[in-house]
Amino acid sequence: MAFNFLERLLGAGAYLGVDIGTTSIKVVELVKTKGLPFLRTYGFLESYGHLERPNNAIQTSSLKMLENETVDLLKMTVKHSGSKAKTAIASLPSFSAFTTLLEMPLMPDSDTEKIMSFQAKQYIPLPISSVTVDWLRVGEKKDENGDKKQQILLISVPNEIISRYKNIFKAAGLDLMALEIEGLSTARILTSGIAEDTLIIDIGSRSTSIYVAQDGNLKFSGQTDFAGGSLTQTIASGLNIRIRRAEDLKKLRGLTGTGGEYELSTLMMPILDVIINEAIRVKNNFEKNYNEKVTNVILSGGGANLPGIEKYVEGQMALPVTKAAPFSKITYPSDMEPIVRDLNPNFVVALGLGVKQI
Ligand SMILES: Nc1ncnc2c1ncn2[C@@H]1O[C@H](COP(=O)(O)OP(=O)(O)OP(=O)(O)O)[C@@H](O)[C@H]1O
Ligand SMILES: [Mg+2]
Numbered sequence: 001m002a003f004n005f006l007e008r009l010l011g012a013g014a015y016l017g018v019d020i021g022t023t024s025i026k027v028v029e030l031v032k033t034k035g036l037p038f039l040r041t042y043g044f045l046e047s048y049g050h051l052e053r054p055n056n057a058i059q060t061s062s063l064k065m066l067e068n069e070t071v072d073l074l075k076m077t078v079k080h081s082g083s084k085a086k087t088a089i090a091s092l093p094s095f096s097a098f099t100t101l102l103e104m105p106l107m108p109d110s111d112t113e114k115i116m117s118f119q120a121k122q123y124i125p126l127p128i129s130s131v132t133v134d135w136l137r138v139g140e141k142k143d144e145n146g147d148k149k150q151q152i153l154l155i156s157v158p159n160e161i162i163s164r165y166k167n168i169f170k171a172a173g174l175d176l177m178a179l180e181i182e183g184l185s186t187a188r189i190l191t192s193g194i195a196e197d198t199l200i201i202d203i204g205s206r207s208t209s210i211y212v213a214q215d216g217n218l219k220f221s222g223q224t225d226f227a228g229g230s231l232t233q234t235i236a237s238g239l240n241i242r243i244r245r246a247e248d249l250k251k252l253r254g255l256t257g258t259g260g261e262y263e264l265s266t267l268m269m270p271i272l273d274v275i276i277n278e279a280i281r282v283k284n285n286f287e288k289n290y291n292e293k294v295t296n297v298i299l300s301g302g303g304a305n306l307p308g309i310e311k312y313v314e315g316q317m318a319l320p321v322t323k324a325a326p327f328s329k330i331t332y333p334s335d336m337e338p339i340v341r342d343l344n345p346n347f348v349v350a351l352g353l354g355v356k357q358i
Contacts, residue, residue: 203303254307
């Protein structure tokens with residue numbers, strides 16, 4: 001390509017993956033290499049303001065984003081990371097998109113495209129002119145009569161949200177090349193090359209997203225508003241302590257306490273059980289729809305770092321449970337080794353976005 005030399009000067013082959021969560025921003029700069037993508041640098045900003053003032057979250061479930069504040073925080077995170085890449089790929093939170101699973105006869109993609117272009121609107125709860133619609137073939141099977149069927153995941157995102165993201169990235173001096181819902185990035189980085197159906201529980205701050213994925217593809221999803229923030233809240237009110245103190249206690253002790261600390265896990269378990277029950281519901285629906293079995297569970301998002309959570313979920317779900325390890329899919333500077341274990345569940349979405357182009 002004619003402009004190749006220019007691209008090289010500008011750091012071509014390097015991409016930013018940007019995950020703007022409810023209470024945090026994560027940025028990774030990934031570089032193309034002959035082998036696995038290389039993480040040149042990363043940035044992680046947690047906004048604690050929200051803990052005391054719930055309205056101050058970076059995003060709210062009502063789909064409103066505090067644009068200017070987000071621009072400032074994004075700029076700060078990118079600057080701090082020292083990244084040079086200007087091309088960014090960003091994630092949209094699951095709650096900003098409507099996803100529907102459809103089943104129809106197996107046909108070439110070009111035919112599915114034609115059908116979706118005029119049928120999609122009947123599945124979308126908003127005027128078709130106000131949303132951007134995308135679809136993915138996520139499964140194939142034979143029905144009782146031996147006819148081949150395909151499962152289509154229909155994704156629609158309000159245009160208003162897309163333009164808000166475009167504005168934010170432009171104002172932050174970045175070139176937004178693609179947007180995708182975070183479930184797709186999560187599925188890509190955590191399940192590529194794995195043939196088994198995996199249940200992923202992404203415990204964020206404001207919401208928990210639940211996915212079933214296989215070989216890098218998102219096949220099914222669900223969501224609950226019980227998440228890391230609810231765990232902190234319940235500790236704060238149960239022990240009558242400040243939110244900030246409850247947050248620290250949660251991270252330090254988690255479910256592993258005994259004696260005096262036992263109360264902490266007693267307080268958190270009912271909330272975790274709500275999350276787990278929702279995960280089981282999603283799993284059962286998936287298994288019924290696809291006639292396949294989920295064989296393992298991966299915990300993702302900041303909440304996956306809760307001490308003792310793997311063992312607890314394993315006991316409740318009777319499936320093998322592991323903590324997400326997206327850093328195993330890339331290479332990174334060796335001095336990062338000691339912190340990778342803890343960063344792992346936080347960087348699932350950002351890394352999943354970063355490897356998309358590579
Ligand atoms: N070591 C830890 N132990 C327990 N919880 C933790 C730990 N580290 C982070 N968390 C929790 O993880 C949550 C933040 O997770 P994450 O960064 O994935 O959220 P987010 O992406 O900003 O939010 P959302 O996905 O809801 O928009 C917070 O509730 C925080 O308390
Ligand atoms: Mg998140």
